[in-house]
Amino acid sequence: MLEVKNLCKTYRRNEALTDANIRFEENKIYGLLGRNGAGKTTLLDCITGRIFPTSGESLLDGEPTIENDAALSQIYLMAEQTLFPESMRVADVMKWTKNFYPSFDMQYAQTISKEFGLDPRRKVKELSTGYSSILKCVVSLSVNTKYVIFDEPVLGLDANHRELFYTLLLKKYAETPFTAIISTHLIDEVANLIEDVIIIDNGHVMTQQPCEELLASGYSVSGKAADVDAFIQGRNVLSADQIGGLKTACIMEKPDRSQIPPELEISKLDLQKLFVQMTNTKESV
């Protein structure tokens, strides 16, 4: 298990991360969600020792991860920033990754590179934003460490490539389970892939729970504005949107079918909507 305890990171006057307590179990797909600047990347950088936390600890099976080669060999972080040398060719990037991570599957990497259309002879600096991401996706899908962290993996990828990435990720996970941590602000896309969700807002971990549980904690009703208003009276309403006469409200209670009038349509909470509501409230303060 990869665990983060009371992790804090403060830059001069800015508390980028406050008291983060998170557990990443083996063989699960986690979604790490947060707005831009919420602290996701800071958290991931602290776990892997790319930056040093101000306080708190990051542990892999009880051992600190920072400056620990053995622990780091089990965690692969694919960051937004490309750290590969600019003049290195794609094929060499993979060769060296294999040297550092013996579990790297070169054949698989070559196969999926072809699927993505990634040219192994290209130099890193010659790759477009999209293909830079693709290179990183290919490497992180092939590395086969126990924990693979994808920080904004599909930045700059077109729709086809995004779908290919998710398909490959799910296939790999289904065949050889590992722990995947996907940090992203493209919530809609990952909503059905992830098992557990961790939401970070303003440096604070707002929640960590199974996605299903979070979404089951409420429901959404829509219908004529008047009907909806009548229904939501006295209930724990998270949000309400209205377009013309049609209103949709999110209610944070367990749905009781019998209570819901037939003129209202009930549906599942939408992760993205829920996320937006949860993280908007801070701003309006």
Add this chain to the structure above:
Amino acid sequence: MNFSTAAKYQFHDGKKSLIVFGIVMASLLVIFIAICLIVMVWIDVPGSSVDLGEATDVDIWQYMQFLEVTSVIFLAVFGMCSYKENFLMMTQNGVSRKTIFLSRAAVFGEAAALVFAGCVVFYYLTMIVLKIISSINGEKYLFRLAFWQPGTNPISSSLEMIIVFIAVMFVGYFITVLFYRMNKAGKIAVPIALLILLNTVPIVDSMLNDGRILTIAGNIISWAASTPINGIIFDLIIIAVFGCASWLIMRRAPVKRVN
């Protein structure tokens, strides 16, 4: 084993410049031989009455000091190269800063040994060529490496040479690590401060202090240069100082975010 891969990578990264250096030195050897041929065979014609005076028993080693000097300069630059790139690449591959530093030190050792071997080969090749020329010419030519002075133990001199090479690389490394860590202000302030110091301290010292600091500095250097063992000790201290300084600066170096 992560350490050996890190060393392999860093060495691989520096291999190119070592090869280029080797080629440059080899070409210089060829040029030197050509110059020798011109100077000694055509200008100093055997049996002619041209009197080169002190140059007859030509002590070529003074012309050859460039071999060690260029090696030292090259290695200083070598120590400075690619710190950031290597640091980032190895961080991406899960290598701790400790291992990066130690494997870098190992690479310094390898590079020093290689450059030393190159110098020795250069020396012997030059000797062979000079012997050939002198058998044509009848003159006697001497060639020495700066470190292989007469009366010194070749083993300790060689060791000294290698350690000097390593020391020089660590100085270069220290400079580059320092610059990686410094912000813009520091990058301007430090060179300026250094310039000022190096120019004013000697003057102030000789004017106000009877040049005591300069004398001490001079004594230390001549002590170090007097015997190979002294040189080894002096340079090991340099390695320790700059090595530790580099480590202290880089042990908490963050991976800087570009966004």
Add this chain to the structure above:
Amino acid sequence: MKINYESEKPIFMQLAEEIENAVISGAFPEGEQIPSITELSATLKINPATANKGVNMLVDAGIVYKKRGLGMFVQEGAVKMLTEKKKNEFIEEHITALVDEAKKLGLTKADVLSIIEKQFDK
């Protein structure tokens, strides 16, 4: 196979139903293999754990069974089982409700029967 990601019905349930429909329609014949969890999750873009949950529901209901190392297969007699189940559901959901509604509207048994007959003849 279609999953409605917005629907209130949990995805794993929808998956189970879709597989059931495919079994009834013959798209997944009895005794034949059904897509693996890998395929299902990758194609539908859902977490394999979710896919597993849906399939396990079917295993528990005896519609599908797992053959070690080979995959998942449709149980013999599954079609019959499912048709029975659907019949019962049909009766539960539609007939009972229809009769109740008819009573509310004041329709007699004869009225209802003749309406149904007319619909069948169409």
